[in-house]
Amino acid sequence: MSKVFFTPADVEITDPTRWYQPDKSLVSRLERLIEESSILDNIDKGDIVAVKTHFGDRGTTKMLRSLFVRKVVEKIKEKKAKIYVTETTGLGLTRDRTTAIGRIEIAEENGFTSQTVGAPIIIADGLRGFDAIRVRQNARHLKEVHVARAIAETDFVVAVTHFKLHMRGGVGGSLKNIGVGCVTKTTKFDIHLPSPPEIDKEKCTECDRCVEICPFDAIENYSIDLDKCLKCLGCAEVCEERAIKLGPWLDGDDIAERIVEAAKAVIDTVGKGNFAFLNFAIDITPHCDCHPYSAPPQVSDIGVYASNDIVSIDTASLDAYKKESLTSKALIKEKFWSWTSPERLVEYAEELGLGSRRYELEEIP
Ligand code: SF4
Numbered sequence: 001m002s003k004v005f006f007t008p009a010d011v012e013i014t015d016p017t018r019w020y021q022p023d024k025s026l027v028s029r030l031e032r033l034i035e036e037s038s039i040l041d042n043i044d045k046g047d048i049v050a051v052k053t054h055f056g057d058r059g060t061t062k063m064l065r066s067l068f069v070r071k072v073v074e075k076i077k078e079k080k081a082k083i084y085v086t087e088t089t090g091l092g093l094t095r096d097r098t099t100a101i102g103r104i105e106i107a108e109e110n111g112f113t114s115q116t117v118g119a120p121i122i123i124a125d126g127l128r129g130f131d132a133i134r135v136r137q138n139a140r141h142l143k144e145v146h147v148a149r150a151i152a153e154t155d156f157v158v159a160v161t162h163f164k165l166h167m168r169g170g171v172g173g174s175l176k177n178i179g180v181g182c183v184t185k186t187t188k189f190d191i192h193l194p195s196p197p198e199i200d201k202e203k204c205t206e207c208d209r210c211v212e213i214c215p216f217d218a219i220e221n222y223s224i225d226l227d228k229c230l231k232c233l234g235c236a237e238v239c240e241e242r243a244i245k246l247g248p249w250l251d252g253d254d255i256a257e258r259i260v261e262a263a264k265a266v267i268d269t270v271g272k273g274n275f276a277f278l279n280f281a282i283d284i285t286p287h288c289d290c291h292p293y294s295a296p297p298q299v300s301d302i303g304v305y306a307s308n309d310i311v312s313i314d315t316a317s318l319d320a321y322k323k324e325s326l327t328s329k330a331l332i333k334e335k336f337w338s339w340t341s342p343e344r345l346v347e348y349a350e351e352l353g354l355g356s357r358r359y360e361l362e363e364i365p
């Protein structure tokens, strides 16, 4: 059983004519939540601390606001730690979000700059998204996980997560923020797809687009050398003939378990006691923040959760979401995308020893 702390999104306004009540702000209450939950207690003076969040894609409008990240950074600064705010690049090579340059440009467009968040922004998997340390593990799906190098070299990670639905993983909570958000393209590929890319010689017109874009010269004689391929998906993006064969995009239990196995590799690398988690269950959109638009939220805002247990915080957030009524504008009229398995995320994470689905909730008003 682990402790999960919670501050609700709803505030009781007893006197609406008093316009200046800053203590009612969710930012003020986030500060109290961090203080009273003691989730940052394991940060030591001089530690390098990563604040891992999601900056959203171009067009996303309901990602987290930068002022929440700034408040978290301010609280970590009180520990005299060295802080950076971080994200990783996306799968592929052609879209803006797939390099550190584009990732930072979009972050700035969405309001995340070193000035707004109060700390430098560093993209954890390097310029092109391949900078990793390789972690081998005896797991059901992922025998090797490419942990983003900056994360691997960090002393403590604070996951500042927008809790929302996800079309593959079910929900995007802390497990997904760590499992997908702290690994490089290669493991993102292995989470989403069951087998490496392969060229269909029947469809290939030998146009050489894939040969030119491949960063590792992995394509010779229109065949992919799997010893060189780092599964970035770049070749598939540029092939107009759809000659790059990919397995079916995964969903259900399969992707849920892969996300958890990647999260385990990240947590084992940094150290289980070196994480704090904040789930913002507000603007719970039907899509994740990689989506280029934001549909109306599925339910009313719930609040913010804090814990040092990744399984407990995601379970508490899931439980609260399931109890809420769908809004009239909810895009999907069920609680989750029907082909996803959000419960499997927390169940498998508990099986792998990442935390407990049993939690005690303490409300911080
Ligand atoms: S891009 Fe497609 S069609 Fe062109 S060489 Fe590569 S696999 Fe063949």
Ligand code: SF4
Pocket (backbone or CB within 6 Å): 197, 213, 214, 215, 216, 217, 218, 219, 224, 228, 229, 230, 231, 232, 233, 234, 235, 236
């Ligand atoms: S062959 Fe592999 S490394 Fe090269 S572009 Fe395709 S997926 Fe990327």
